[in-house]
Amino acid sequence: MSSNFAQYRAVNVPDVSGNEIHGDEGAALYGFAGGGLVPGTGIFAYICESLRTAIGTPWLEKGYTTVRYTKPLYDGELLDVSLSYDESGDAPIDGSIVARNPQGVTIANGAFATGDQGLYSGSRPQLARTAKMAEL
Numbered sequence: 001m002s003s004n005f006a007q008y009r010a011v012n013v014p015d016v017s018g019n020e021i022h023g024d025e026g027a028a029l030y031g032f033a034g035g036g037l038v039p040g041t042g043i044f045a046y047i048c049e050s051l052r053t054a055i056g057t058p059w060l061e062k063g064y065t066t067v068r069y070t071k072p073l074y075d076g077e078l079l080d081v082s083l084s085y086d087e088s089g090d091a092p093i094d095g096s097i098v099a100r101n102p103q104g105v106t107i108a109n110g111a112f113a114t115g116d117q118g119l120y121s122g123s124r125p126q127l128a129r130t131a132k133m134a135e136l
Helices: 024-027 040-054 057-062 115-120 123-131
Strands: 004-011 063-070 079-086 094-100 106-114
Touching: 004 040, 024 106, 040 057, 040 063, 040 079, 040 094, 040 106, 057 063, 057 106
Parallel strands: none
Antiparallel strands: 004 079, 063 106, 079 094, 094 106
């Protein structure tokens, strides 16, 4: 079992989103005390960078990823992304993703795989419902 860890400082760009919850005032209206929420696409970008760095070409060419967001992440907070996976030669790689804030609270979690076999073999059936990144 291999693992990889990366840390990022989250950046929120509320002007880019049309959703008011990403701005400080909008987040406060919905009861979030930490300011504007970093969009899920921003969190996903940090996860993708971790996958690109750790897995590289196999994930970029035939990778699949599924992520579930569980808690908000605020502008300026640190995000720790951990990947756990089996890496055995030329075989497809599949593994899990956990993204946490420095307090250890899970912000997002999910799974990833490379190659068709890793997704449809039954080891990660939830991935069969996600679109292949290369086809998006």
